[in-house]
Amino acid sequence: MIGNGWKEALEGLPYILQGTWVTLAVVFGALALGLVLGLVLAVGHVYGKPAVRRGIGLYVWFFRGIPLLVLLFLFYFGILGALKLELSPFVVAIIVLGLISSAYQSQIIRGAIKSLPEGQMKAARAIGMSDRQAIVFTILPQALRLAIPGWSNEYTVILKDSAVTYALGVAELMTRAHHVAARTYQHFWLYILVGIIFMVLTFCGTRAMAMIEKKVAIKGYSR
Amino acid sequence: MTADEPILVVQDLRKRFAEKEILRGISLQLHRGDIKVLIGPSGAGKSTLLHCINLLLPADDGRILLHGRDVTGFRKRRVYEYRQKVGMIFQDFNLFDHLTALRNVMIGLVRVKKIPKNEARRRALRELERVGLAEHADQYPAELSGGQKQRVSIARALAMEPEVMLLDEPTSSLDPELTGEVLTVIQDLAAAGMTMMMATHQFDFAESLANEIIFMEDGAIVEKGTPQKMLYAAENLRTREFCARIHGYWENPER
Numbered sequence: 381m382i383g384n385g386w387k388e389a390l391e392g393l394p395y396i397l398q399g400t401w402v403t404l405a406v407v408f409g410a411l412a413l414g415l416v417l418g419l420v421l422a423v424g425h426v427y428g429k430p431a432v433r434r435g436i437g438l439y440v441w442f443f444r445g446i447p448l449l450v451l452l453f454l455f456y457f458g459i460l461g462a463l464k465l466e467l468s469p470f471v472v473a474i475i476v477l478g479l480i481s482s483a484y485q486s487q488i489i490r491g492a493i494k495s496l497p498e499g500q501m502k503a504a505r506a507i508g509m510s511d512r513q514a515i516v517f518t519i520l521p522q523a524l525r526l527a528i529p530g531w532s533n534e535y536t537v538i539l540k541d542s543a544v545t546y547a548l549g550v551a552e553l554m555t556r557a558h559h560v561a562a563r564t565y566q567h568f569w570l571y572i573l574v575g576i577i578f579m580v581l582t583f584c585g586t587r588a589m590a591m592i593e594k595k596v597a598i599k600g601y602s603r
Numbered sequence: 604m605t606a607d608e609p610i611l612v613v614q615d616l617r618k619r620f621a622e623k624e625i626l627r628g629i630s631l632q633l634h635r636g637d638i639k640v641l642i643g644p645s646g647a648g649k650s651t652l653l654h655c656i657n658l659l660l661p662a663d664d665g666r667i668l669l670h671g672r673d674v675t676g677f678r679k680r681r682v683y684e685y686r687q688k689v690g691m692i693f694q695d696f697n698l699f700d701h702l703t704a705l706r707n708v709m710i711g712l713v714r715v716k717k718i719p720k721n722e723a724r725r726r727a728l729r730e731l732e733r734v735g736l737a738e739h740a741d742q743y744p745a746e747l748s749g750g751q752k753q754r755v756s757i758a759r760a761l762a763m764e765p766e767v768m769l770l771d772e773p774t775s776s777l778d779p780e781l782t783g784e785v786l787t788v789i790q791d792l793a794a795a796g797m798t799m800m801m802a803t804h805q806f807d808f809a810e811s812l813a814n815e816i817i818f819m820e821d822g823a824i825v826e827k828g829t830p831q832k833m834l835y836a837a838e839n840l841r842t843r844e845f846c847a848r849i850h851g852y853w854e855n856p857e858r
Contacts, residue, residue, distance in 0.1 A: 499697035502659055503756070507711035507763055508687035510679065517714055522701045598701050600745030 389569030392560035396574065399556040402470070403581070406542045406552060409474035411535060414481025421486035422523075423515055426493050436486070443483035448544050451476050456548055469548035477545070481538055488530035492523035525596055532589035536582050543578070553577055608671070609634050610798055611656070611689070611767055616665035618648075618655055618822075625651045627822040628665070633767060633800060638793055640809040640830075641802040643819035644845065649802035650694075652819070653769045656800075657691045658682050669766075687715065690765035694772040696752040698744040704731060704755045705740035708762050716763070730758040734788045750781035754788050761792075768792065770801035806849055810834055818842045 425436045443451070456472045459465075467475075496519060504514030543554040557574035561567045609632040618626040625648045633639060641649045654660040656667055658674065666673050674685050698707050708727035712718045718726070731737045734754040744752055753773055760768060773789065774782040786808050793799065793812050803809060809816055809830055816833040818825045818841075826839040834850070837843045 497695075497697070499693060499695055500699065503693065503697035503699070503759075505659060506657060506686055506691040506693075507759060508683045508715040509711070510683055513714055517710060518699050518701075522699075525701065598745065599743040601700055601743065 385566045386569045388564050389560070389566040389573055392557075392564065392566075392570065393573065396553060396556045396560060396570075396577070399551060399553040400577065400581070402550060403539070403542050403552040406470070406473050406477065406545060406550065407535070407539050410477035410481050410538050410542070411531075413474065413478030414485045414534070414538075417478070417482035418485030418489055419520070421482060422489035422493060423520075425486060425490050427511065427515065440483040440486060443480045448476070448480065448541055449547060451480065452545065452548055469545065469550045473542070473545035473548060473550045477538055477541060480541075481534060484534055484537070485527075485531070488527050488534065489523055491530070492526035493519055495526060496522055525593075525598065528589060528593040528596075532586050532593075535585045535589065539581055539585065540578065607634070610670060612666075612668040612671075613652075613656060614666040614668070616652065616655055616667065617663050618651055618660065619663055625822050626655065626662070629819075629822075629824060630665075631817065631824070631827075633798055635798055636796050637798050637800075637815070638813050639800045639815045639817055640813040641800065641817050641819055642804070642806075642809065642833075642845070642849075643825075647819040648822040649819055650771050651822075653691070653771045653800065653802060657686060657689055657769055659691070683715065687711075687763045688766045690760035690763060690768040692753070692756055692760055692768065692770040692773045695776050696744075696749070696756045698752050698756055698759075700744050703741050703743055704736060704747065704751075704758075707744070707755055708759045711759065711763050727758070727762055730762045731755070733761065733791070734758045735784075748781060749777045750784045753777065753785045757785075757788055757792075766798060768797055768799045768801075770799060770803070772802050772804070774803065774805060804849060806834060806846070818845065820845075 421436050421439065424432050428436065446454075452472070455476050456469065460467060460472070500518055500522070501514055504518045505511070509517070542552060545552060546554040546558065549555065553574050557570045561570045564570070611633040613629055613631050616626050616629040617624070629648075629652055631639070641652070643649055651660060655662045658667075658677065662675060665675070667675050669685060669688065674681070677685055699710065702710060705724065705727050708730050709720075709723045712723035712726060713720060716723075728737060728740060731740055734757055736751060736754055736758065739747060739751060739755075744755070747755065757773075770789070774785050777785065782805065786805065789799070789801070789808075790812065813830050815827055816830050817827040818833065818837070818839070820841060826833065826837060826842045828837075833842060834846050837846060
């Protein structure tokens with residue numbers, strides 16, 4: 381196992397690294413989809429009528445409660461088949477991870493909204509804003525700032541979850557490492573290698589988030 | 604509209620939370636230039652009354668009339684328009700923490716009144732000047748003292764050009780040495796003829812400015828009258844007791 385195997389593994393690196401873009405596209409696609417849906421869900425969860433809140437609660441339960449692999453297979457083999465739709469595994473990966481992420485992100489944002497002082501909404505209403513305006517112009521700009529540490533975590537989770545899309549054959553990092561391993565039998569070095577790539581991506585992402593957090597911090601404000 | 608027609612009329616306003624009656628039939632009138640001060644122990648319903656008048660809380664019963672029009676049935680758009688005419692100042696300021704002082708004042712002009720940014724900036728600066736904070740325009744709330752925050756919140760309300768201002772204990776979360784600057788601003792407003800209703804425990808202030816003091820307890824108005832009468836010759840025993848206690852406190856804060 382240990383010997384010159386690592387050299388052979390390294391030869392596969394360029395091929396594997398091309399998967400970085402696929403992995404990042406899946407991750408950022410899912411995070412973006414999750415953010416848009418998560419925002420709407422969070423606002424609905426906090427300010428919606430009881431029926432809306434219950435509906436969102438069920439949605440969150442569904443996507444947090446079912447394992448990723450089950451959801452991937454359910455969508456790809458089950459739902460697409462039933463609907464006679466054809467989508468690439470890449471697109472399905474983004475949609476499924478995005479829906480799951482929206483459930484988690486809605487709870488991150490909901491927590492952030494809830495942690496704002498109640499008076500913010502009241503003050504916005506008192507100068508004649510509609511609830512919608514109050515949420516868009518005063519609540520969300522503050523809540524989204526508070527949500528950044530939670531997002532940072534969500535990024536690392538989605539990043540690692542993206543490896544599971546290997547099961548659909550999405551040509552991301554894990555899939556490519558597996559291809560090379562199947563050919564060279566250097567499983568040890570290849571999985572070490574792909575692990576390191578994931579660690580680097582995690583590091584870069586959390587650092588970027590920390591920088592954004594610092595950049596958008598409100599002067600003199602600490603909570 | 605004739606001169607003696609009230610701007611704002613509250614008729615038999617009632618509000619309950621669960622089993623507790625917070626407002627038990629409040630009636631009052633505000634004429635142009637009136638300064639009415641609400642006093643009473645905490646839990647008397649002063650704050651709830653002011654919130655109900657601004658439609659921040661729905662009243663269960665009773666009417667609120669602005670220039671003779673009942674606003675209690677107002678929804679959406681008409682509520683938003685009404686609130687622009689009736690400014691509200693809160694005990695804990697409630698400035699938007701993510702915006703500078705200037706942007707706090709501008710946001711209502713830009714987003715609600717849809718005034719172009721440059722014009723809004725000019726008007727917001729003018730309001731900040733009015734409360735003596737033009738040089739703090741670019742500071743964030745967290746960089747301001749409590750007194751400054753409250754003055755920004757007054758500027759924010761004034762920018763909407765309200766006809767009436769409701770002030771809910773505007774100085775009670777401030778350190779004593781900071782109340783003066785806020786009271787001075789309110790004094791200036793009074794001098795400029797602003798119609799106001801204010802809940803406060805600042806008796807000296809009430810005495811020098813108010814044309815009527817209203818004593819509330821347990822969700823009802825117990826007695827109202829001129830400051831002279833209310834503070835020194837109240838008819839109701841409860842009013843006298845309350846005033847004596849507060850007066851005593853302010854004269855002998857040690858006690």
